[in-house]
């Protein structure tokens with residue numbers, strides 16, 4: 001059995017608490033707060049304590065899904081992107097940019113969040129942009 005701890009930064013919000021992810025034989029098993037971090041000084045909130053769980057969660061979506069006849073159905077990326085583009089065009093034609101609301105994720109990079117708000121503001125003309133880290 002190979003046990004490891006890896007120093008990293010919590011992905012859940014912009015505070016940037018440092019923590020160690022524990023792994024056993026390559027699978028994440030736990031989280032330990034970093035005592036020497038000047039950001040969190042050995043403390044974590046409840047989200048940070050459980051940050052290792054979403055990576056290997058069975059509930060994590062790995063492929064795009066579209067609801068067909070009331071059922072969420074896995075589709076390939078081309079179908080998902082074409083469907084989304086068509087729906088965006090139809091919604092924008094009917095309700096304008098403010099018919100949209102964009103909700104970004106703390107689990108992606110700053111650059112990806114930047115691109116999302118650019119799509120919202122410059123692409124669709126709405127300032128309806130928010131982020132889970134603000135909640």
Ligand code: SF4
Pocket residue numbers: 010011012013014015016017040043044045046047048049
């Ligand atoms: S979610 Fe909690 S543990 Fe993670 S960075 Fe924010 S305050 Fe720190």
